[in-house]
Amino acid sequence: MFRLNEIRDKISDPVRRAQMKSRLAQALKLTESPSGFAAMAGTGLVLVLILNLANDDPLASDNLAEQIAVSQPNEAAGALQAKEPTNEGAALEMAPEAEPAATSAQSYRLKRNETLIGLLLRAGVSSVEAHKAVSVLKDVTNLRRLQRGQVVRIIPATDNQGSIRELRMRDSFEEEAVLVSAEGSYQATRSTITTLPLTHLVEGEITDSLYMSAQRVGLPTPVIVELIRLMSFDVDFEREIRTGDRFQVYFERTYAPDFGDLADGRILHMRLELQKRTLEATYFEDENGRGDYFDTNGHSTRKALMKTPLDVTVVTSSYGKRKHPVLGYTRQHTGVDFRARTGTPIMAAGDGVVERASRYGGYGNYIRIRHNSTYETAYAHLSKYGRGIKAGVRVKQGQIIGYAGATGRVTAAHLHYEVLVNGRHANPLTLKLPTGRKLDSTQLAAFQKVQATLASDIDKILMQQQILQTASVDAADVPASVSAEVERAITADR
Structure with missing residues (x-):
């Protein structure tokens, strides 16, 4: 059964109530998936949020989700079907007994340059027991990857x-x-770890660069990078992006109720409204x-090559005849120069094999990749190469192969990027690239159903956001659905 006295105490305390409602409002905004929110509200997981989010220590979980699953097995099973804790080691658990307060879990954080044995000694574990524990733990987790x-x-x-008696160490999100x-x-x-699948929708208007504008409206950096990478097959970020253009990104998230944190996942749908x-x-x-990823007609958005191998691009020198900035005379510029600070990651424009990764005259540190019998790309003036990049290595599209710099015959840090078609240089920004995969009739029908479902979810989310904005949820008013859920739980127990 729910611990109703604790619920009533926390709801009636003005300070706890204000804190609880503020955090709950934030959690509800993160829970935009119509199905995800329904699962949370329908099983009483909202009560877990109320109690856990109001707790200053997210690690001191009381496992209320398990209590709810016991009291409401049919409903809870549906909501938490995403990721339930495994039963591994269940036989190792000690028989339930009243645990003295002195033996409650204590949390410790690994210090800089500290080993796990050092942490255990600091926690009062004897040297012999610490070494025994570490020798067993190394079989189930990589202790070398533990970080401060x-x-x-x-x-x-x-x-x-x-x-x-027991030790728990969360070494990955799940x-x-x-x-x-x-x-x-x-x-x-x-x-x-029990997790709940959610989604999140972010949209906004471009006021300078896509990257900065998306960052200002709360789109996580890894999602922004993925958005730019996926759109870079079709978009010239220097010439096509204008103030007033709009973007919309709908992506997956995973929520861990016991820890109160989120992990951002795959983009489900993206939309970029340009002027033309x-x-x-x-x-x-x-x-x-x-x-x-496919467009509305079922054509893959991926092409043989990305138009630009950088996340954010400013062209400083175009393809064609130009006066060389160092040599001083006019000559053919066989590629495109992108402004890039030293250390900016450079991505492989397509799948292929590295033909060269070495110093190459005025090009400085240089990489050339053969993608197929037709296309090659080259990247010059790099400050350093990516991990494992050398001649003969196979790379994937979007893989980081090096970092921008100012090596070779240059006046400032930038990336010189070339595309060769059948051995002849071509303009990377105007080159017509072949499209990728196209869905057949059966796959197209299934794809269109997915499109329709996502469009419906996005419409519901936009409506939900409007309602939340209108209602202006604050620390004085718990959402009606939550109040009703709590009241039903309390009334049912009487």
Whole structure:
């Protein structure tokens, strides 16, 4: 059953109430998926949010989700079907008993240059027990990848001072390493963290660059980079992006209720409204599980080559005849120069094999990639090469192959980018590139259903946002749906 006294106390306390409502309003804004929000509200997971979000320590979870799943098994199973904790190690759990306050979990953060053994010693674990624990944990997690700030939750043993009853270490968003004592030794397993699939919609107007404008309206940086990468097949970011153009991005998110954090995922749909045309791309997986992005007609948005191998581009020198800035005389400029600060990541314009990755005269640090029998691309003046990039290595489209710099015969840091077609230089910005995959009639019908569903979800979300704006949810008013949910839970228990 719900702990109703705790719910009533937290709701009636003015300070807790203001804090709870503010955080709940924020959580509701993140929960834009119509199905995701319905799942949260329908199972009482909103109550978990109320209690957990009002708690200053997100790691001190009371596992209310499990209590709700027990009290409402049919409804809870539907809502939390995305990711349930595994039962691995269930046999290792100790029999339920009243746990003294002194043995509650304590959270520790790994300090700079500190090892896990050092953290355990700091937590009061003996040297012998710390080494025993680490020797077991290394079989279920990569201890070399632990970084400063890693949280480790420890419950000390009450019957053996200096030893561990239970240890939990979240080493990825959806999993944690779990160590428990078992008959004088330790056993370690991996446990899946309960997560809820959500979506998020962000739209806005471009006032300077797409990158800066998207960042200002709250689009996460990794999603912005992916948006630009996907649109770079068709968009000249220097010449086509104008003030007043609009963008819309609908992407996946995963929410971990016990920890109160989010992970941004794949873009589901994107829309870019330019002055002269509108571009759309929707993610679709065929019957074989192969996923890609397609336009409204079912044509892949990916082409043989990206128009620009940078996330944000400003052309400083175009293809064609020009006066060389260093040599001083007019000569053919065989590529396009993009302004780029030293260290700016450079991406492979397409799949292919690295033919050269070395110093090359006035080009400085240089990379040339053969994509197929027709196309090659070249990247010059790099400050350094990407990890593992050398002649003979196969690269994927969008992979970071190097970083912009000012090596070779240059006056400032930039990227010199060339495209060769059948061995002859071509203008990268005007080159007509072949389109990629096209869906057949059966796949197109399935794709159109996906499009319709996403369009419906986006319409509902836009309406939901308008309602939230109109209602102006603040610390004084809990949303009616939440109040009703809490009231129903309390009334049903009487």
